Amino acid sequence: MNKLLSLLLWAGISAAGAAGFAVLALSRGESVNAAWLVIAAVSTYVVAYRFYARFIARRIMELDDRRATPAERINNGRDFVPTNKWVLYGHHFAAIAGAGPLVGPVLAAQFGYLPGTLWLVIGVVLGGAVQDFVILFASVRRDGKSLGQMAKEEVNQVTGVAAMVAILAIMIILLAVLALVVVRALAQSPWGTFTLACTIPIALLMGWWMRSFRPGQTLEATVLGVTLLVLALVSGRYVAQHPALAQWFTLRDTTLSYWLIAYGFLASVLPVWLLLAPRDYLSTFLKIGTVVALAIGILIVLPPIHMPAVTRFVDGTGPIFAGKLFPFAFITIACGAISGFHSLVASGTTPKMVMRESHVPLIGYGGMLMESFVGVMAMAAATVLDPGVYFAINAPAGLLGTTLEQASRTVAGWGFTLSPQQMTDLTNAVGEATLLSRTGGAPSLAVGMAYIFSGVTARIGGQALTALWYHFAILFEALFILTTVDAGTRVGRFMLQELGGHLWPRFGQVSWYPGNVLASALIVGGWGYFLIQGVLDPLGGINSLWPLFGISNQLLAAVALTVGTTIIIKMRKARYAWVTLVPLAWLATATITAGIEKVFAPDPRLGFLSHARSLAGSSDPQAPRLIFNDYLNAALAIAFMIVVVLVIVAAAREWYLTLWGKKEPVLQEAPFVESAYASGS
Amino acid sequence: MTSQPHLPARVSGVRRLASVIKAIFGMPDYARYLEQHQPLRPGQPALSPREHYLQYVEHRYRGGGLRCC
Numbered sequence: 001m002n003k004l005l006s007l008l009l010w011a012g013i014s015a016a017g018a019a020g021f022a023v024l025a026l027s028r029g030e031s032v033n034a035a036w037l038v039i040a041a042v043s044t045y046v047v048a049y050r051f052y053a054r055f056i057a058r059r060i061m062e063l064d065d066r067r068a069t070p071a072e073r074i075n076n077g078r079d080f081v082p083t084n085k086w087v088l089y090g091h092h093f094a095a096i097a098g099a100g101p102l103v104g105p106v107l108a109a110q111f112g113y114l115p116g117t118l119w120l121v122i123g124v125v126l127g128g129a130v131q132d133f134v135i136l137f138a139s140v141r142r143d144g145k146s147l148g149q150m151a152k153e154e155v156n157q158v159t160g161v162a163a164m165v166a167i168l169a170i171m172i173i174l175l176a177v178l179a180l181v182v183v184r185a186l187a188q189s190p191w192g193t194f195t196l197a198c199t200i201p202i203a204l205l206m207g208w209w210m211r212s213f214r215p216g217q218t219l220e221a222t223v224l225g226v227t228l229l230v231l232a233l234v235s236g237r238y239v240a241q242h243p244a245l246a247q248w249f250t251l252r253d254t255t256l257s258y259w260l261i262a263y264g265f266l267a268s269v270l271p272v273w274l275l276l277a278p279r280d281y282l283s284t285f286l287k288i289g290t291v292v293a294l295a296i297g298i299l300i301v302l303p304p305i306h307m308p309a310v311t312r313f314v315d316g317t318g319p320i321f322a323g324k325l326f327p328f329a330f331i332t333i334a335c336g337a338i339s340g341f342h343s344l345v346a347s348g349t350t351p352k353m354v355m356r357e358s359h360v361p362l363i364g365y366g367g368m369l370m371e372s373f374v375g376v377m378a379m380a381a382a383t384v385l386d387p388g389v390y391f392a393i394n395a396p397a398g399l400l401g402t403t404l405e406q407a408s409r410t411v412a413g414w415g416f417t418l419s420p421q422q423m424t425d426l427t428n429a430v431g432e433a434t435l436l437s438r439t440g441g442a443p444s445l446a447v448g449m450a451y452i453f454s455g456v457t458a459r460i461g462g463q464a465l466t467a468l469w470y471h472f473a474i475l476f477e478a479l480f481i482l483t484t485v486d487a488g489t490r491v492g493r494f495m496l497q498e499l500g501g502h503l504w505p506r507f508g509q510v511s512w513y514p515g516n517v518l519a520s521a522l523i524v525g526g527w528g529y530f531l532i533q534g535v536l537d538p539l540g541g542i543n544s545l546w547p548l549f550g551i552s553n554q555l556l557a558a559v560a561l562t563v564g565t566t567i568i569i570k571m572r573k574a575r576y577a578w579v580t581l582v583p584l585a586w587l588a589t590a591t592i593t594a595g596i597e598k599v600f601a602p603d604p605r606l607g608f609l610s611h612a613r614s615l616a617g618s619s620d621p622q623a624p625r626l627i628f629n630d631y632l633n634a635a636l637a638i639a640f641m642i643v644v645v646l647v648i649v650a651a652a653r654e655w656y657l658t659l660w661g662k663k664e665p666v667l668q669e670a671p672f673v674e675s676a677y678a679s680g681s
Numbered sequence: 682m683t684s685q686p687h688l689p690a691r692v693s694g695v696r697r698l699a700s701v702i703k704a705i706f707g708m709p710d711y712a713r714y715l716e717q718h719q720p721l722r723p724g725q726p727a728l729s730p731r732e733h734y735l736q737y738v739e740h741r742y743r744g745g746g747l748r749c750c
Contacts, residue, residue: 075721076721077714077717077718077721078737078740079740079741083704084701084704087701087704087705088704090704090705091704091705091706091707094705094706094707095707210734211731211734211735212731215729215730215731215734216709216711216730216731216733216734218703218706218708218709218734219699219702219703219708222706222708271739272738272739272741272742273734273735273738273739276738276742277738277741277742280707280742281706281708284705284706284707285706288705349707349741487742490742494743510743
């Protein structure tokens with residue numbers, strides 16, 4: 001009877017998912033409700049978790065609760081702490097979720113809602129969640145070792161060093177592109193800039209509270225901080241309307257960039273309790289709260305999607321970023337489907353907190369499913385906008401034009417409608433000076449979120465509060481991007497000091513202040529350079545930097561999947577190695593195709609080299625700098641590809657030696673220790 | 682000092698909730714630290730709340746505070 005019930009249940013869930021996809025794929029012309037996106041995605045996640053994750057856990061990993069995890073064996077009350085699985089699920093999700101799954105799907109919506117949604121769901125089930133799961137498992141079996149260490153020990157020395165250098169380079173591009181998203185969202189927006197600026201004194205106050213006033217009272221300080229943040233958000237409207245104050249907070253994109261660079265440097269050299277830790281608490285609170293609220297909002301408002309399933313821009317002529325559906329949809333979505341960066345978290349703090357091996361599927365595979373769900377919601381928020389509005393916000397000024405009339409004509413030329421009056425009304429409703437060419441994804445996502453949230457507040461009986469919700473959404477994105485920027489700068493500084501310490505031991509001492517300042521300045525200078533490059537780029541910066549970020553992130557995922565495949569083969573489970581080999585093959589193909597196109601494509605909007613050639617002999621005083629940047633970006637893309645090909649070739653050699661019996665596979669797992677939990681205590 | 686039996690159930694419920702939120706956010710949990718201090722490091726004096734907070738955040742953001750994308 002139970003078996004029958006379970007069969008009916010799973011058949012029902014599968015049917016709901018299939019129905020969701022059928023509605024999404026088959027509707028032509030009429031609008032589809034965003035709820036179908038949610039239904040299709042969630043049913044697929046549930047089925048994949050129940051069947052595929054369990055298959056991997058049983059057939060490959062042979063998870064064993066009698067085997068003590070590093071958290072149990074080492075339990076030092078600090079980083080190795082056995083943690084309840086649901087608590088750790090929340091902790092892991094908070095660590096992997098960031099701006100990537102929000103921005104990527106919004107940009108990829110230029111192809112229509114269908115390609116992005118399909119990749120978010122299929123990519124996570126077969127790729128992203130598998131990667132996080134396998135790396136978390138491998139790290140739990142190895143005392144919580146990092147991806148770089150595992151690459152060194154399980155594959156070879158070259159792979160380990162290549163992975164370390166690649167991670168550092170990727171981090172610099174990541175920080176630059178995320179900072180660019182913030183700059184684009186806040187430039188010329190006094191309300192947004194004021195609110196974000198307020199987070200700095202609020203964080204300092206919280207830091208003082210937690211260290212000196214009421215030592216260790218972190219929750220109390222966070223509640224205080226969030227209250228002050230809401231106050232800052234509400235008073236931002238008055239600042240924006242006050243002529244003198246508004247002038248203070250109306251900043252140009254270049255000015256804002258220099259402020260961000262200065263902020264990143266300070267956050268890296270100041271003690272963590274003062275700025276970084278309190279900012280992290282604030283942003284985690286806002287992140288989890290907003291994600292939950294957005295899911296509820298979509299279910300209450302049930303907004304119809306206005307974007308077509310597939311747009312004409314699949315041919316590569318898209319205004320937001322150049323390039324065809326294959327490979328660029330995959331590079332652009334990146335984090336929501338598969339993110340190489342997660343392999344760093346899955347081999348960082350999380351494996352040291354896993355209490356029992358049987359918790360690994362929920363945390364590794366399940367945590368990533370939730371990340372993909374955030375991506376699906378971002379896709380919903382972007383596609384409930386009128387396509388004309390969506391393209392007017394996201395297309396760079398160089399293509400769109402700078403006045404409403406020009407924008408309206410350009411958008412009509414793309415086959416969508418945008419009435420100047422509609423755009424003016426929307427701009428006034430969200431309380432901004434302009435919404436044209438606010439590239440980077442964040443403003444259009446914020447308009448979509450404001451639409452959903454104001455639908456909820458209007459239903460509850462209050463006013464729509466569109467302007468407040470818009471600025472709340474901007475604050476939400478900017479706050480946790482800045483948390484990534486300051487934590488990332490600091491992590492980068494430690495990595496640089498560790499790498500540099502091999503050449504100059506003094507530099508490697510993290511407590512040596514001049515070394516700290518020098519390493520911080522180098523990291524900030526690195527991402528700051530790319531940030532300024534993006535801000536000054538006439539094509540909007542996102543067009544060159546986001547694909548570069550996507551390529552680097554996906555290539556890091558390829559490194560992680562290569563390490564995973566090696567471990568599976570060395571576990572003598574080669575017959576199941578397709579679990580990581582299939583996503584690896586797809587990823588390597590898509591990413592290297594994208595990399596080659598970004599470097600060599602003859603279209604100057606797409607290829608770095610042809611863009612440089614198109615500027616040769618130009619009388620524009622900016623041309624030499626733009627040409628230099630094109631060559632720099634091309635060199636970086638080529639370097640990323642070479643590193644990954646090296647890693648895959650080095651690993652393939654190990655696979656060959658192991659499979660053909662020329663080398664005895666030696667796994668570097670920690671020895672088996674009987675768990676005390678297993679005996680029921 | 683494991684479950685603080687002298688506290689009314691509601692208070693210990695609130696504490697447990699605070700402890701869960703702290704764990705999800707990656708915040709230091711001094712009460713939990715005190716509970717574990719004796720069994721883990723017998724004979725050593727416990728840190729003050731301030732020392733514990735500073736040591737915890739310094740350690741956490743050394744490289745493990747990585748936020749993703």
